[in-house]
Amino acid sequence: MSTEPAAEPRWLSDEEQYAWQSYLHATTLLEDHLDRQLQRDAGMPHVYYGLLVQLSRAPRRRMRMTELAQNAKITRSRLSHAVARLEKNGWVRRENCPSDKRGQLAHLTDEGMRVLEKAAPGHVAAVRGALFDRLSPEQVGQLAEICRVMADGLQPKGADLPWLR
């Protein structure tokens, strides 16, 4: 521990400030865009779409709630509410986990699958149109690497624990 309780904070340089502004601007714009696109074309927000995608890739289109929440990076509580809504739509069904009576499996129904298949092309087109058709291949690589570094620093359990370097 050093002695200073709270040194003068290091503000952002001009380049960093600019990058940060651009980042916020671009990411909110994109998220809004995708949310609207999916709400319009598939009747659900982007996060819910992500849940269906996850389920569609899972072994028997089934996944434990906790695993699904982790993959989708949302809290279990949020997932519970979300699945309740998706269930009401008939796109997902809950099943008891045979091996663990506490557990639940979320199961993507056939109808849910159809909805997903119908929505996917438009969604990919939107992502493409906003991102990949505008970036050079080098930039795509750079973006991936930058995001990897970001996620690395935030990812695990200790995300908001004091940095114990």
Place this chain on the structure above:
Amino acid sequence: MSTEPAAEPRWLSDEEQYAWQSYLHATTLLEDHLDRQLQRDAGMPHVYYGLLVQLSRAPRRRMRMTELAQNAKITRSRLSHAVARLEKNGWVRRENCPSDKRGQLAHLTDEGMRVLEKAAPGHVAAVRGALFDRLSPEQVGQLAEICRVMADGLQPKGADLPWLR
């Protein structure tokens, strides 16, 4: 107009898929992180913090509602609700616009300014710790450029109008 109604969609390449996954992962993690940090340290979500920042930079710490909404990239409705809440906290006050009786000015109060000043160092530290202390200067430049391109494609009015090419 070509004849095809909906050609086979161009899916994402492996590199694109990977980049997209990384992007979603990293951006949601970061947004969650900042939201929690500000909720804990300043009692408000990231978006609200952004509103205070905007106001603090405006001429007499005052800004028209519509302008503020545009700068913060949120809808006017959302801004209305947000300002109502900030007003309840005593951090912002509404004033009638002298030149246009329909208009309202949002005014950052002294107390709001204090809250902002107290929250700013922690927020900058969080942004730095998650992003700028982990990226090389080149990467910061790349990120800014990538975001500029993204925003360019989404920005203006016609963002969600049918593409009328």
Place this chain on the structure above:
DNA sequence: CGCGTTTACTTGAACTTTCAAATGATGCTT
């Protein structure tokens, strides 16, 4: 076994965001 702890998931209330509709002021246009 018995008892405390952890794990899996849900619930309800408070809060935030979206969406559509309402209010009131401006400003053309005739």
Place this chain on the structure above:
DNA sequence: AAGCATCATTTGAAAGTTCAAGTAAACGCG
């Protein structure tokens, strides 16, 4: 100056998210 479209903002309800408990099953261990 009256009428009508437009603009600035608000409102209320529905949808989504967070947060703090709550239930129930599984685990661990003396």
